[in-house]
Amino acid sequence: DTAVSQTPKYLVTQMGNDKSIKCEQNLGHDTMYWYKQDSKKFLKIMFSYNNKELIINETVPNRFSPKSPDKAHLNLHINSLELGDSAVYFCASSRTGGGLYNEQFFGPGTRLTVL
Amino acid sequence: KQEVTQIPAALSVPEGENLVLNCSFTDSAIYNLQWFRQDPGKGLTSLLLIQSSQREQTSGRLNASLDKSSGRSTLYIAASQPGDSATYLCAVLWQAGTALIFGKGTTLSVSS
Numbered sequence A: 001d002t003a004v005s006q007t008p009k010y011l012v013t014q015m016g017n018d019k020s021i022k023c024e025q026n027l028g029h030d031t032m033y034w035y036k037q038d039s040k041k042f043l044k045i046m047f048s049y050n051n052k053e054l055i056i057n058e059t060v061p062n063r064f065s066p067k068s069p070d071k072a073h074l075n076l077h078i079n080s081l082e083l084g085d086s087a088v089y090f091c092a093s094s095r096t097g098g099g100l101y102n103e104q105f106f107g108p109g110t111r112l113t114v115l
Numbered sequence B: 001k002q003e004v005t006q007i008p009a010a011l012s013v014p015e016g017e018n019l020v021l022n023c024s025f026t027d028s029a030i031y032n033l034q035w036f037r038q039d040p041g042k043g044l045t046s047l048l049l050i051q052s053s054q055r056e057q058t059s060g061r062l063n064a065s066l067d068k069s070s071g072r073s074t075l076y077i078a079a080s081q082p083g084d085s086a087t088y089l090c091a092v093l094w095q096a097g098t099a100l101i102f103g104k105g106t107t108l109s110v111s112s
Helices: none
Strands: A004-007 A010-013 A019-025 A031-037 A043-050 A053-057 A064-070 A073-078 A087-094 A110-114 B004-007 B010-014 B019-025 B032-038 B044-051 B056-059 B062-067 B072-077 B086-093 B106-111
Touching: A004 A087, A010 A019, A019 A031, A019 A087, A019 A110, A031 A073, A043 A064, A043 A073, A053 A064, A073 A087, B004 B086, B010 B019, B019 B032, B019 B086, B019 B106, B032 B062, B032 B072, B044 B056, B044 B062, B044 B072, B072 B086
Parallel strands: A010 A110, B010 B106
Antiparallel strands: A004 A019, A019 A073, A031 A043, A031 A087, A043 A053, A064 A073, A087 A110, B004 B019, B019 B072, B032 B044, B032 B086, B056 B062, B062 B072, B086 B106
């Protein structure tokens, strides 16, 4: 299936730990994103990469570090996890350009719970 | 500041009703607008995308309209069904290659 996939789907961890979330897309897109959905269900951009280059970096603590090894993958590493990091993290991708490009497709989300 | 607002936050209707979900946005110079559906505990499913040059898009029982001059979009759902129960999110892209700005969503409940 062509899609955006994320692993793991659920992540439960203790405060202070370091964890990573992986994202892969097989849609041939050149831009990938990380969005965070908070406890009030509000979705907000965190990072965006285009062709492996960081193009959007919102006001996010530097404990969060995205890494894009290639155009099809965008991983999110989080150091020293805090209670407030508990949220659902969504990966998305799109192809930049005109016309129907720029439609964003989302992964299933990773529910992170910090205890 | 570029913002997206969705009203109402929640809506309950009986099965079979036609209904309209509203989305408004600041700054009419949008690139495109997407409507998504999110089921509880699930990801986002893209329903319709309207380019800035378009007035409406249709998919099955769904019709989305766009009026840039007034900064509004509506999602029309015809003959609603219990399976339509979900949260509907409106998101605006103001520039190609940038991030979507989301509204807070309208949670729809359709009773049988």
